[in-house]
Amino acid sequence: MAAAERAIRTRLPLVDLVLEVRDARVPASSAFEPLRRRGPLEPDNRRVVVLSKTDLANPSETEKWMAYMKKQGTFPCIAVNSHNRKSIKELLSVVQSRIRDIKHGESNCTGTVLLVGIPNIGKSAIVNSMHQIGRIGAAEKGKLKQAIVSSHPGETRDITGYKVASHPNIYVLDTPGVLSPSFANDDSGPRLALTGAIKVSLLDEYDIAEFLLAVVNSSEEYRKWGNLNQVGDSFSSDNTNTFRSRNQKRQYVSDHNQDFIVKAVRQVLFETISSSKGYLEKEDEFRRLIDRQFVSLREAFKVPTQSSEDICKPVALKLLNLYRTGRLGHYTLDHILDVRQEVVA
Numbered sequence: 477m478a479a480a481e482r483a484i485r486t487r488l489p490l491v492d493l494v495l496e497v498r499d500a501r502v503p504a505s506s507a508f509e510p511l512r513r514r515g516p517l518e519p520d521n522r523r524v525v526v527l528s529k530t531d532l533a534n535p536s537e538t539e540k541w542m543a544y545m546k547k548q549g550t551f552p553c554i555a556v557n558s559h560n561r562k563s564i565k566e567l568l569s570v571v572q573s574r575i576r577d578i579k580h581g582e583s584n585c586t587g588t589v590l591l592v593g594i595p596n597i598g599k600s601a602i603v604n605s606m607h608q609i610g611r612i613g614a615a616e617k618g619k620l621k622q623a624i625v626s627s628h629p630g631e632t633r634d635i636t637g638y639k640v641a642s643h644p645n646i647y648v649l650d651t652p653g654v655l656s657p658s659f660a661n662d663d664s665g666p667r668l669a670l671t672g673a674i675k676v677s678l679l680d681e682y683d684i685a686e687f688l689l690a691v692v693n694s695s696e697e698y699r700k701w702g703n704l705n706q707v708g709d710s711f712s713s714d715n716t717n718t719f720r721s722r723n724q725k726r727q728y729v730s731d732h733n734q735d736f737i738v739k740a741v742r743q744v745l746f747e748t749i750s751s752s753k754g755y756l757e758k759e760d761e762f763r764r765l766i767d768r769q770f771v772s773l774r775e776a777f778k779v780p781t782q783s784s785e786d787i788c789k790p791v792a793l794k795l796l797n798l799y800r801t802g803r804l805g806h807y808t809l810d811h812i813l814d815v816r817q818e819v820v821a
């Protein structure tokens with residue numbers, strides 16, 4: 477990571493534009509440290525902040541963050557879902573207009589954009605979508621490249637350029653994710669582990685799942701899961717073994733992402749949180765709730781007790797996986813009120 481950071485730092489002064497990708501769920505904790513240390517909070521027209529994975533964040537919190545960043549006035553900010561064509565087109569148009577400004581409207585030139593951020597934040601997914609959707613010549617379209625996208629942090633190892641526009645020609649350089657070791661000393665650690673920027677093996681998975689349950693238990697998202705058995709609910713045709721209804725694929729007990737497992741998990745969360753609401757101000761009640769949830773979630777995930785002495789690890793990993801794929805709701809973990817200005821900029 478140190479070599480990657482050096483390579484990025486060397487390129488920073490050479491490119492026309494820097495796209496700093498941050499996770500919309502943690503817009504402050506996921507700030508890119510090498511840019512943060514650059515100095516005073518003056519307007520920076522070479523930098524655009526991209527809030528990624530907006531489909532996983534709380535939409536009203538994302539709006540508040542966008543308004544906050546705009547008010548700061550130091551650099552533009554755009555929210556993106558890399559799986560959404562419209563969203564990528566908006567990003568492309570912001571990048572093109574910035575490059576045209578920087579190149580004073582010249583169309584016969586080349587603009588370079590450095591895409592930076594912490595690991596697993598969606599950089600390669602963004603560059604792939606820009607490369608595929610961007611207006612480049614038909615001959616070049618035939619030679620489309622593909623950056624490796626993976627749910628594990630640290631997948632991109634080298635800096636690679638992708639053409640995303642013509643007139644002017646724009647190349648985006650995808651870079652390896654870089655994370656400052658200082659995350660271990662502040663409270664961003666659990667948030668970054670939960671959102672997937674830090675390898676789970678570096679922190680205790682049980683602690684991260686406990687943090688997730690604390691977030692879920694303190695939010696109102698669980699109320700949506702109060703009518704899971706009503707007719708019309710997408711999860712209604714439940715069966716604990718395998719089942720197949722019309723237009724549905726066969727569902728297997730071993731796959732915790734399957735609908736009936738997700739439904740059982742949501743039901744556990746709904747029931748345990750509803751029965752404890754009103755008592756949760758007391759720390760020991762909150763703790764007891766989480767312990768109870770782990771026991772019930774083991775059943776919901778169908779983790780066999782006899783197969784492992786430690787049931788917490790598989791339950792924790794399955795729970796984290798559901799959160800990361802958005803199946804436990806939409807949570808923004810950084811709140812504007814908690815954030816100091818220098819952290820955002």
Ligand SMILES: Nc1nc2c(ncn2[C@@H]2O[C@H](COP(=O)(O)OP(=O)(O)OP(=O)(O)O)[C@@H](O)[C@H]2O)c(=O)[nH]1
Pocket residue numbers: 528529530531532556557558559593594595596597598599600601602624625626627628629630631632633651652653654802
């Ligand atoms: N839900 C959702 N998932 C996304 C989005 N963008 C990327 N992902 C997922 O996030 C994971 C990481 O994506 P990458 O593009 O590999 O992330 P990266 O920043 O390049 O990661 P490194 O190369 O390790 O630094 C993958 O599982 C992607 O499918 C998004 O907008 N929404």
Ligand SMILES: [Mg+2]
Pocket residue numbers: 599600601624625631632651652653
């Ligand atoms: Mg990558």
